[in-house]
Amino acid sequence: MSGLLIAVVGPSGVGKDTLLDALARARPDIKVVQRIITRAADAGGEAHLAHSEAEFEAQRAAGHYAFHWQAHGARYAIPASIDADLAQGHVVVFNGSRKALPDIQKAYPGLLVLMVTAAPEVLAQRLQARGRETDKEIGARLKRAELAAPAGAIMIRNDTTPDAALAQMLAVITRATARA
Ligand SMILES: Nc1ncnc2c1ncn2[C@@H]1O[C@H](COP(=O)(O)OP(=O)(O)O)[C@@H](O)[C@H]1O
Numbered sequence: 245m246s247g248l249l250i251a252v253v254g255p256s257g258v259g260k261d262t263l264l265d266a267l268a269r270a271r272p273d274i275k276v277v278q279r280i281i282t283r284a285a286d287a288g289g290e291a292h293l294a295h296s297e298a299e300f301e302a303q304r305a306a307g308h309y310a311f312h313w314q315a316h317g318a319r320y321a322i323p324a325s326i327d328a329d330l331a332q333g334h335v336v337v338f339n340g341s342r343k344a345l346p347d348i349q350k351a352y353p354g355l356l357v358l359m360v361t362a363a364p365e366v367l368a369q370r371l372q373a374r375g376r377e378t379d380k381e382i383g384a385r386l387k388r389a390e391l392a393a394p395a396g397a398i399m400i401r402n403d404t405t406p407d408a409a410l411a412q413m414l415a416v417i418t419r420a421t422a423r424a
């Protein structure tokens with residue numbers, strides 16, 4: 245039996261982490277991945293596993309990552325332990341990178357991609373409210389928001405409440421697992 249791997253992608257501030265937290269609460273049977281990031285543990289936002297550059301590189305070299313990428317001056321990894329979860333038939337969901345998707349899809353051809361969307365002015369407001377980045381960093385993130393939607397991605401609108409977006413995600417996951 246093999247499970248289903250899902251990448252949740254979309255521009256910075258669109259609500260990926262908010263929706264992943266809500267998904268984990270709504271569906272404890274789904275494995276929502278804790279990412280490894282070279283970002284301080286107390287930076288705010290998601291509850292990632294914080295590594296120094298040296299720790300990250302040592303873990304990568306030892307084969308402990310399923311895949312990894314670089315963005316916003318940081319490195320991000322998804323642990324190799326997802327392979328055991330998938331082999332056991334679990335649904336595994338992670339916060340991914342639009343830019344890194346082609347490489348991830350080569351390694352995991354069955355990957356399902358959910359692209360979270362909201363209007364550009366909404367992204368700016370949400371990033372300001374989150375307060376994790378400086379104004380300059382927010383500017384760079386808003387520029388990257390223009391990256392095209394990945395081919396084949398299923399759109400999830402997060403332009404009203406998180407609950408409304410969560411309902412869309414749950415419906416997509418239910419359909420995808422029914423097909424498998
Ligand atoms: N539907 C929503 N309505 C209002 N605020 C939201 C909504 N979804 C997320 N937010 C807020 O927007 C900010 C960015 O959300 P976050 O989940 O960190 O986005 P991302 O992980 O995509 O960068 C957070 O402060 C979060 O509380």
Ligand SMILES: O=P(O)(O)OC[C@H]1O[C@H](OP(=O)(O)OP(=O)(O)O)[C@H](O)[C@@H]1O
Pocket residue numbers: 253254255256257260261289315316320339340341342343344388391
């Ligand atoms: O290639 P992109 O789709 O632009 O994504 C680049 C990176 O930015 C996001 O992480 P991060 O936690 O740094 O930012 P976010 O939570 O504000 O999106 C996302 O999860 C990727 O790791």
